[in-house]
Amino acid sequence: MKDDQVFDIAVIGGGPAGMIAAGRAAELGAKVVLMEKNEVLGKKLLLTGKGRCNFTHNELDIRKFTEKYGRNGRFLYRALAVFGVKEVIDFFESRGVKGKVEQGDRIFPENGNVQDILKVLLKYLSEGKVTILYNVEVINFKQEDRKISQVILRDRQIIAAKFIICTGGKSYPQTGSTGDGYHWARQWGHTIIEPVPALNPIKIAEKWVKELQGLSLKNISLQLFQNGKKQDERFGEMLFTHFGVSGPIVMDLSKNIGTLLKRGAVKLILDLKPALDFKKLDQRIQRDLDKFKGRRFKNSLKGLLPLSMIPVMIRLSGIEPEKQVDYISREERNKLVHLFKELELSPTELLGFKWSVVTSGGIALKEVDPDTMCSKKIENLYFAGEILDLDGPSGGYNLQECWSTGYLAGESAAKKSS
Ligand SMILES: Cc1cc2nc3c(=O)[nH]c(=O)nc-3n(C[C@H](O)[C@H](O)[C@H](O)COP(=O)(O)OP(=O)(O)OC[C@H]3O[C@@H](n4cnc5c(N)ncnc54)[C@H](O)[C@@H]3O)c2cc1C
Known part of the structure; x- marks a missing residue:
């Protein structure tokens, strides 16, 4: 197997959760590959906040923040403690994109342009020397005894020690989020809470x-x-x-x-x-x-x-x-x-899903460790972002969930492999 096909961590899905997960894992020294079936990263991210990106919400109290997701919000405690609202604001600000609080405590980039957010994420990935594979659709995985060993693409396989699934939900399928991760998770023994359109x-x-x-x-x-x-x-x-x-x-x-x-x-x-x-x-x-x-x-x-x-x-x-x-x-x-x-x-x-901002339902949270985002079914598998059974109201909650769970998944996977 060629060196460019063997990695510490493979991240599937180049949305906000996948980008931050890959970036954080690489920052901690892991050799990371990020796979995206579109020709660009963050196709859905670019639509957020009508192109202005309401990237988080001005609420620093973790308890109050998690209440917005209903009962499942408790799952986010650890992820928000590691990479919460303040850390996200600092993350972007330290890279040149200041947040601006607008009506309803929604936070947008100061210049009102989602491209600024995407640029920060792309730079983060490039600094960590993450290998980005565009136009690659993950078809399946090779798995034996509670462990995954390979990602199967149409024309080749990629070997990795850890796998982070960030393929999103089923909303706006025109952006690439077609629910692929649910099928794989089901085959690994995970329960999928029925995905339904939300913010629709x-x-x-x-x-x-x-x-x-x-x-x-x-x-x-x-x-x-x-x-x-x-x-x-x-x-x-x-x-x-x-x-x-x-x-x-x-x-x-x-x-x-x-x-x-x-x-x-x-x-x-x-x-x-x-x-x-x-x-x-x-x-x-x-x-x-x-x-x-x-x-x-x-x-x-x-x-x-x-x-x-x-x-x-x-x-x-x-x-x-x-x-x-x-x-x-x-x-x-x-x-x-x-x-x-x-x-x-x-x-x-x-x-319906075609025009729903988020998907409610997804990977049952009881089968994911909230301290690491690691699957409780497969030992080298992690989930982050909208694929999880978590959704918040409008106002920046859904992206914050992606930043927090993605960052924690990347960090946990990188730490466990070092
Ligand atoms: C119009 C719109 C506006 C929004 N505005 C806001 C907002 O202002 N604030 C906010 O907080 N939230 C907003 N959201 C919600 C937010 O965009 C999502 O919650 C977020 O994008 C989810 O991120 P994710 O990384 O989990 O998944 P996604 O962004 O869905 O990314 C998943 C990626 O995985 C890729 N993928 C899927 N399957 C495969 C495969 N088999 N192989 C390879 N790649 C694959 C997809 O192509 C996609 O790029 C908005 C959503 C929409 C649709």
């Missing part, structure tokens, strides 16, 4: 939604109901699209919506004026209508709603648009207040 736009039954496509609403609240019982709630920003709704709070609710839809119908209740209770909103609407005395109802809502929403709301209110505002009854006004506070949306399905 939602299709909505109501036809009027399409008329509002492109409209973004800020400071609104969305409540999620099933069988009349409130299941979840978010406050913030949402967006209407040609198929339904999207935007940060919709994405954050989507995992729950997907799970609940398997059991039956769900409703989203949109409150356009969450800062005002029913009574205050009624007074406010009355005041606004008074200003338009003698005018038609259809021209009276400008102070209360974005322009594009007015025709839709007028139709939904059932109030005759040509009616003079002076003749609007208390009952009609009441209906209007309810529309503003309880506008009903009926989710039919999620948009």
Whole structure:
């Protein structure tokens, strides 16, 4: 076997988790190969934060940070202790890319360009003399007795002492994340928690939604109901699209919506004026209508709603648009207040993996050592990144998970081999 086909550590998948894992292992002196089926590294990374890369979240308290991932978040304690938010900020800053805290405590590179993040990672890999193999699709592995010995590519094999799997989830498969790692892990005896789309736009039954496509609403609240019982709630920003709704709070609710839809119908209740209770909103609407005395109802809502929403709301209110505002009854006004506070949306399905920002589910965490990211089934195997059964809300949590688990996996694999 030629020297260029024998390594201490083979990392599969050149996304954020794979790059940081390979870089860290090399920094500790290991001879590392990083294999990526695309022609470039970080194809998905380049899409993050709309090309600006929300690379972590401004929350230094590890306990609070892990709570955002639900019950599985505890798994991240050690990884965050080794390479947490502060270490990630320092890592990029010491290499020339300062982080900037923006709205909602999201941290972006100061110059607002994901390329800066990628450049740092590429330099890290080159400093460690990591061998990068582009355009190579890993097909399978050679494994005997709880140990892997070789990676099988289409045209050759690569020998290594340790293997780190960072092939991501199943979201945005157009970027290369097609769930390959799940198949291998299953064959090694790992349990795969069913991968489902998370942080995903939602299709909505109501036809009027399409008329509002492109409209973004800020400071609104969305409540999620099933069988009349409130299941979840978010406050913030949402967006209407040609198929339904999207935007940060919709994405954050989507995992729950997907799970609940398997059991039956769900409703989203949109409150356009969450800062005002029913009574205050009624007074406010009355005041606004008074200003338009003698005018038609259809021209009276400008102070209360974005322009594009007015025709839709007028139709939904059932109030005759040509009616003079002076003749609007208390009952009609009441209906209007309810529309503003309880506008009903009926989710039919999620948009699916093709457009989901992350995958929920993956390698069952009980079969991975949280102190090292080492598999409990195969002794020289590690996992990192989105392939694990961990997903966070939007805001930089998902990349932070990749940096932390990738770094720890690289470090553990390198230390064990030295
Ligand atoms: C549009 C979009 C915006 C996002 N924005 C943010 C954001 O701002 N902040 C945030 O925290 N998160 C964001 N995310 C989520 C974040 O990008 C992912 O969580 C992260 O990329 C996962 O990293 P990973 O390294 O685990 O996997 P991936 O990035 O999916 O990388 C896996 C790599 O493995 C390669 N691979 C797969 N199979 C094989 C094989 N058989 N052989 C060789 N190579 C293989 C793939 O080609 C891919 O390059 C966003 C995601 C999307 C889709």
